[in-house]
Amino acid sequence: MKVLYAIQGTGNGHISRARDIVPILQDKVNLDLLISGIQADVSLPYPVKYQLKGAGFIFGKSGGVDLMRTYRKTDTRRFLKDVRNLPINGYDLIINDFEPISAWAAYFNKVPSVSLSHQSAILNENAPQPRKKDPVGRAILKNYAPTDQAYGFHFAKFDKNIFTPVIRHQLRQTEVQNLGHYTVYLPAFDDQKLIKRLRTIKDIFWQVFSKHSKKAYRESNVQITPVNNEQFIQSMTSCEGVLCGAGFETPAEALFLKKKLLVIPMKNQYEQHCNAAALEALGVPVLKNFKKKQRPVLQKWIEQLQPIEADYPDDTERIIEMVLKEGRRIGDLGWKKRV
Numbered sequence: 001m002k003v004l005y006a007i008q009g010t011g012n013g014h015i016s017r018a019r020d021i022v023p024i025l026q027d028k029v030n031l032d033l034l035i036s037g038i039q040a041d042v043s044l045p046y047p048v049k050y051q052l053k054g055a056g057f058i059f060g061k062s063g064g065v066d067l068m069r070t071y072r073k074t075d076t077r078r079f080l081k082d083v084r085n086l087p088i089n090g091y092d093l094i095i096n097d098f099e100p101i102s103a104w105a106a107y108f109n110k111v112p113s114v115s116l117s118h119q120s121a122i123l124n125e126n127a128p129q130p131r132k133k134d135p136v137g138r139a140i141l142k143n144y145a146p147t148d149q150a151y152g153f154h155f156a157k158f159d160k161n162i163f164t165p166v167i168r169h170q171l172r173q174t175e176v177q178n179l180g181h182y183t184v185y186l187p188a189f190d191d192q193k194l195i196k197r198l199r200t201i202k203d204i205f206w207q208v209f210s211k212h213s214k215k216a217y218r219e220s221n222v223q224i225t226p227v228n229n230e231q232f233i234q235s236m237t238s239c240e241g242v243l244c245g246a247g248f249e250t251p252a253e254a255l256f257l258k259k260k261l262l263v264i265p266m267k268n269q270y271e272q273h274c275n276a277a278a279l280e281a282l283g284v285p286v287l288k289n290f291k292k293k294q295r296p297v298l299q300k301w302i303e304q305l306q307p308i309e310a311d312y313p314d315d316t317e318r319i320i321e322m323v324l325k326e327g328r329r330i331g332d333l334g335w336k337k338r339v
Contacts, residue, residue, distance in 0.1 A: 001324070003029040004091045006102035007044070008145075009037030009054065012227075013118070013249035014097050015044050017153075017166045021116075022046050024320050025095070032091070036082075036101050052082050052101055083108070093327035096147050103145035112330040113147040114323050118248040121152025122274045126159040128281045130273040137270025148330045151323055155252060155278050155310070163319055164312045165252035172314065174237045176257055180205070182302075183239040183259075185232070185250055187211040188266045189290060195222045197290055197298075204302060207235045241302070246272040246286070251279060255310035262301045264290055283308050 005025055008014040015035075022044070025031045033046060036054025053075060079101065088094070088105040094113035096103050106113040121127055123142055154162050184206055186194060191210050198206045199220040206222045209232050216225045225231060236242060236253065241260030244250045254261045263279055264287045265272035276286045285301055287294050 001029045001092050001328070002032075002090065003093045003095060003324075003327075004032050004034055004088070004102060005095045006034040006036070006097065006099035008098040008117075009035040011247065013247055016168055016249050018044055018097065019170075020166055020168050020316055021320065024317050028320070028324065029093075034086075034099065034102055036099055050086065053078060054082075054099070054101055092331060093324070094147075095323060095327070096145055098145050100145045103147060107146055112327050114327050114330070115145065115147040115150045115152075116319070116323055117145075118153050119144075119271060120150035121154035121158070121162045122271060123150070124152060124154075124159050124162055127154060127162065127274070128158070128277040130277045132273070134270045134273070137273075141270060149326050151319065151326075153248070153252075155248075155255065155275075155282060158278075163315060164310075165248070165256070166316050167253060167256045167312050167314070169314075171233060171237070171253055171256070174233060177238050178240055179238045181207050181235070181239050183232070183235045183242045183244075184208040185227075185242075185244040186264060186290070187227075188245060191224050193290070195219050195224070197292070197295070198222050200295065201299065201302065207239070209235070243298075246276040246279065248275060251275070251284070252310075252312070255282075255284075255308055256312045258307045258309070260301065260305055260307050261285075262287065262298070264288075282310075 003025065005022065007018050022033065032049040034050035034052065035044065035048050036052040082101045083104045086101060086105040088102065088109050088111050091111060094102050094106045094111060096113055096115045098117040098119045103113060119141055150161060152162050153165050157164060182204055184194065191212050194208055199222050202221055204221060208222060208224050209227050210224050211227055213224050213226055218224070236259065237257060239259060241262065242250065242254035243262050246263040246265035251261055251263055261284050263276060263284060265276040280286050285297065285305065287297060
């Protein structure tokens with residue numbers, strides 16, 4: 001069976017998850033890899049056959065997506081050309097982690113495709129939704145990378161086709177301890193804004209991992225470090241708590257490690273507000289923004305709140321078997337039912 005595993009390259013979560021999924025697929029099928037998108041800080045240690053620009057979102061420095069830079073960076077003509085030119089008919093199945101080029105190429109060429117992504121779980125009607133509706137954001141998420149069938153990862157099993165997160169083996173095998181510091185990953189905020197807010201809580205040492213700095217430095221009780229996978233894991237596995245955006249992988253890993261967790265969803269990012277709703281349902285506190293008036297909530301989290309219990313077993317191989325079985329079924333049927 002010849003399979004194309006197509007991965008979204010915007011952000012680190014998709015690549016991190018793929019690190020554990022790829023070797024399982026390599027043992028079971030003839031596998032090629034495709035990555036599209038920008039802004040990932042984590043690399044994939046396997047040969048990538050197709051590296052495409054794709055279409056993704058650009059992080060800003062004020063807590064949200066930079067819509068103007070995202071618009072300027074989007075090359076629609078190149079995107080459509082990549083969809084047309086991708087040799088998709090050479091594959092029996094596309095496994096898609098929120099990657100649009102292969103999804104649309106499969107759609108137009110009637111090649112079986114199955115999504116295996118966090119976004120698929122968000123779109124499930126049984127998954128928690130934010131109180132403030134965003135029909136445009138949901139429509140974009142639904143039509144960004146269409147597939148024949150959807151399997152998803154979420155913070156809890158909200159439905160039969162939703163699984164708990166893939167926790168990378170590197171993290172599962174690392175010794176967990178508590179050295180008292182707090183790990184921070186808020187890529188949509190400027191470093192100086194973070195320093196301004198965090199340094200006011202003087203009895204805490206903050207280890208901030210930054211997308212905006214190319215060198216490490218320290219101001220008062222705040223350490224700024226460029227994003228580095230090894231250093232981030234070391235910091236998170238030995239911290240007291242994690243302050244981060246409402247993405248998926250980092251909050252999931254914090255819950256798995258039984259670390260205190262506080263999240264700030266990015267502005268203009270429907271997915272993160274869905275994540276925030278799901279985390280709130282589990283008892284995780286959520287900050288609407290990082291303004292000065294939020295300091296009491298931050299202080300209370302540090303002083304009082306305890307970690308949330310989460311059970312995330314290592315079921316990745318079983319899930320992959322299920323996805324491959326579904327791919328074969330769709331191929332045998334010879335018809336398309338888009339989700």
